Amino acid sequence: MSSAPPKNPPPRDSDEGSLRIYLREIAQTALLTRSEEIALAKRIRKGDASARTHMIQANLRLVVKIAHDYANLGMPIEDLISEGNIGLMKAVERFDPHRGVKLSTYAAWWIKQSIKRALANQSKTIRLPVHVVDKLSRIRKVAVKMADVLGREPTDEELSEEMGIPRHKISQLKTVSLRPSSLDAPVGDDDRAAFGEIVADESALDPSEMLRDKALRKDVLEILEELDERERAILVARFGLDGEKPLTLEVIGKKFKVTRERIRQIQNLALRKIRAMLQQQDIPTRHSDEEAFDETHAADPSFGPSQ
CATH class of the missing domain: 1.10.10.10 (Winged helix-like DNA-binding domain superfamily/Winged helix DNA-binding domain)
Known part of the structure; x- marks a missing residue:
């Protein structure tokens, strides 16, 4: 299943203002209600790429929130957000609302795993478990x-x-x-x-x-x-x-x-x-x-x- 990738933060060498612009941009997509999550999940299972993109963009703020919990551990915040976005995309592709779990709860696990793996693998010579x-x-x-x-x-x-x-x-x-x-x-x-x-x-x-x-x-x-x-x-x-x-x-x-x-x-x-x-x-x-x-x-x- 393919669709446009989520918006990513500016490169690490961009100025701080660029990151603020990114945060303002992702805030423009409204958070989803439970019923909207279920409806989008059904469309995603049928191959609707626009529904997938919508669900991802509506949850990019969750990635930013979680990424800040892992700041100062060796990676720039922009990189942490980008890695978290990868985890979010995996979560959206696998999300099943009938399991009784909210997307934010389910996605949080995938986002954290993606960020932690990136931190653990950031060095080829010194690896952190x-x-x-x-x-x-x-x-x-x-x-x-x-x-x-x-x-x-x-x-x-x-x-x-x-x-x-x-x-x-x-x-x-x-x-x-x-x-x-x-x-x-x-x-x-x-x-x-x-x-x-x-x-x-x-x-x-x-x-x-x-x-x-x-x-x-x-x-x-x-x-x-x-x-x-x-x-x-x-x-x-x-x-x-x-x-x-x-x-x-x-x-x-x-x-x-x-x-x-x-x-x-x-x-x-x-x-x-x-x-x-x-x-x-x-x-x-x-x-x-x-x-x-x-x-x-x-x-x-x-x-x-x-x-």
């Missing part, structure tokens, strides 16, 4: 809610207590989410080093833990001298290595005149460099990959068809 992508999305949602309540970014310890996930797993999952899409991707402001040159096994001792461990801090302080001046200054401020109170990402960002997300990226890049250097010095490991990712993820069986 779908269940890890799912956990990252959950962590982000909880962190946003807690930030609204606390008035600040929650710590890993607070996220751990709220979600019932060990603190070291929270830290490792957040580190994974910041990986570049390829081992050959340039890192650092001068783009001279590739990620493959500094990436370390996730089982390596977490250097952020070492910065808090007085017995091991001396080793890390020596390695800090190998970092560039800005990376070193950010870690010193973030972990209070100069004896002062540790500063938040936002405060450090204002000091360097960049966003707190940029400070987080530089911080994690510096920690990865430290981890690589620690491995070269045969510093013993503390956590294993199995410990970090031992929870499994299963799709909701209530409306998740097999693919």
Whole structure:
């Protein structure tokens, strides 16, 4: 069955205004009532391409809503929306209103699966299991809610207590989410080093833990001298290595005149460099990959068809 594809968001290199135009365009198609869904589904089963297009376009806002739940996990929002649109098209083709499930409920499963697969497969060299992508999305949602309540970014310890996930797993999952899409991707402001040159096994001792461990801090302080001046200054401020109170990402960002997300990226890049250097010095490991990712993820069986 073929028909015109749904409207897709502008390419990632388009300006933000183009995305707003796309959102306004898809909002022009009214949401469907239950009876309209049933009528369109019947026409689609008879091969009506215009009915298929109408049903897809009436649900593009659902894709945007779900795509935002997976933002900041390694793909631009425009790409997430495009992947979600693919899932929506599959859902529309398979939707059977007689199963007693609303299209939005049924389509949500397909949209999420499409987005999660894209996130998991975005790198040919570093692949994230779908269940890890799912956990990252959950962590982000909880962190946003807690930030609204606390008035600040929650710590890993607070996220751990709220979600019932060990603190070291929270830290490792957040580190994974910041990986570049390829081992050959340039890192650092001068783009001279590739990620493959500094990436370390996730089982390596977490250097952020070492910065808090007085017995091991001396080793890390020596390695800090190998970092560039800005990376070193950010870690010193973030972990209070100069004896002062540790500063938040936002405060450090204002000091360097960049966003707190940029400070987080530089911080994690510096920690990865430290981890690589620690491995070269045969510093013993503390956590294993199995410990970090031992929870499994299963799709909701209530409306998740097999693919």
